Amino acid sequence: MNLEKKALSGYLQRKKLITRGTPIRVQSIGDGMKNRVYYVASPKASWIVKQAHSRVQIKERWWLDRKRIFAEDACIDILRQFLPPEIIPESVLVDRTDFILVTTPPPENAVLWEDDLSNGRIDLQIAVQCGELLATVHNETAEHPELKTMFKDTKAFEQLRIEPHYEYVTNSFPDLKKVIDAQTKRLKKETYALVLADLRPCNVWINSGQLYLVDFSTAHFGHPGFDLAFYAADMCVKAMQNSIQKAAYLEAINVFWNGYFKLASYKGVKDIEKPAVRDLGCLLLAATDGRQAVEFEDPHVADLARRIAMSLLFTELETIEDITEFINRTLIDG
Numbered sequence: 001m002n003l004e005k006k007a008l009s010g011y012l013q014r015k016k017l018i019t020r021g022t023p024i025r026v027q028s029i030g031d032g033m034k035n036r037v038y039y040v041a042s043p044k045a046s047w048i049v050k051q052a053h054s055r056v057q058i059k060e061r062w063w064l065d066r067k068r069i070f071a072e073d074a075c076i077d078i079l080r081q082f083l084p085p086e087i088i089p090e091s092v093l094v095d096r097t098d099f100i101l102v103t104t105p106p107p108e109n110a111v112l113w114e115d116d117l118s119n120g121r122i123d124l125q126i127a128v129q130c131g132e133l134l135a136t137v138h139n140e141t142a143e144h145p146e147l148k149t150m151f152k153d154t155k156a157f158e159q160l161r162i163e164p165h166y167e168y169v170t171n172s173f174p175d176l177k178k179v180i181d182a183q184t185k186r187l188k189k190e191t192y193a194l195v196l197a198d199l200r201p202c203n204v205w206i207n208s209g210q211l212y213l214v215d216f217s218t219a220h221f222g223h224p225g226f227d228l229a230f231y232a233a234d235m236c237v238k239a240m241q242n243s244i245q246k247a248a249y250l251e252a253i254n255v256f257w258n259g260y261f262k263l264a265s266y267k268g269v270k271d272i273e274k275p276a277v278r279d280l281g282c283l284l285l286a287a288t289d290g291r292q293a294v295e296f297e298d299p300h301v302a303d304l305a306r307r308i309a310m311s312l313l314f315t316e317l318e319t320i321e322d323i324t325e326f327i328n329r330t331l332i333d334g
Contacts, residue, residue, distance in 0.1 A: 001098045003036055003051045015093055017102070018042050033057045034064060034160070035217075039105060047092060052099045052217070062291070066099040068156035068217040073101050075216035078147065078194065082140045083133070087212050106214065110207040117201055117238060120245060126204070127252040129211050130231065131259030134199060138224045141194035142266030148191060151221040157197055160218050161226070162187065164291030166282055172289045179313050183278055187223050192268055195222040200234040224269075225276030231256060232276075233283035236308075236327060237294055240301050246331060250324040257320040277323060281312030304330055
């Protein structure tokens with residue numbers, strides 16, 4: 001069953017969330033490429049209703065494992081065991097037949113961090129909180145045998161992250177295949193902790209200075225460096241697309257990264273940073289030449305992004321400040 005907008009009322013009635021005749025207000029959320037997502041409000045409650053697609057909604061065949069919706073539900077359950085309940089949604093219903101997850105929505109007055117950033121409001125304290133929160137997730141789940149078993153399936157992570165951001169790129173840059181494949185192997189084989197694999201501003205809501213996280217469908221037990229790189233790559237792209245505020249976006253990487261490493265204390269954390277920088281290089285290269293490449297208005301900026309990405313794959317720079325300064329200087333000097 002494909003859960004269309006007009007069918008939501010009947011569906012929620014069958015699932016006993018509303019009674020017949022209850023008025024609801026429905027709003028579609030997101031681009032609908034990988035999931036159908038609706039915000040549904042009734043007089044007494046509201047929900048996020050999410051149904052996983054079996055393929056990305058593009059002409060090209062790009063198949064997805066719909067069971068990722070169950071991993072998202074499991075991740076929410078685990079996170080709510082050690083994170084404050086006000087920063088994580090609550091699962092209300094899991095439909096294993098039609099691959100639907102119903103959760104509580106973000107707080108009523110919350111704003112999407114992505115929207116704040118787009119409007120030029122770059123709150124570094126939010127970036128610090130993201131880093132500290134990520135460190136907490138990794139600390140609390142590291143070397144946990146039950147979680148390692150629960151989240152051992154990496155199929156969704158490979159379909160949504162490895163294939164489009166790593167393997168696809170090697171088609172355009174065969175000379176980089178060896179170094180990119182090494183990163184891919186590490187991400188698949190080295191398991192430290194629960195990795196969210198989707199921490200970025202479009203999945204962070206802000207409510208009176210407090211974070212609220214959503215979207216955990218790529219969660220798996222793996223290499224924590226990917227979480228650091230995925231956030232940093234998103235901010236780097238924003239810096240490249242907004243020359244006026246690029247320094248602020250890059251600083252939002254510094255404070256996130258440092259906030260993370262000040263708090264991260266799990267075994268092996270000292271070995272995470274260097275691979276994370278190489279993952280940042282892979283993800284930036286995917287931004288220009290991956291399966292879902294970013295549209296850079298200025299081709300020269302896209303070329304600079306490629307140059308920066310390739311440099312990060314081999315850099316000997318050790319601190320995140322040195323790396324963001326290198327990125328900043330490259331963007332300035334061209």
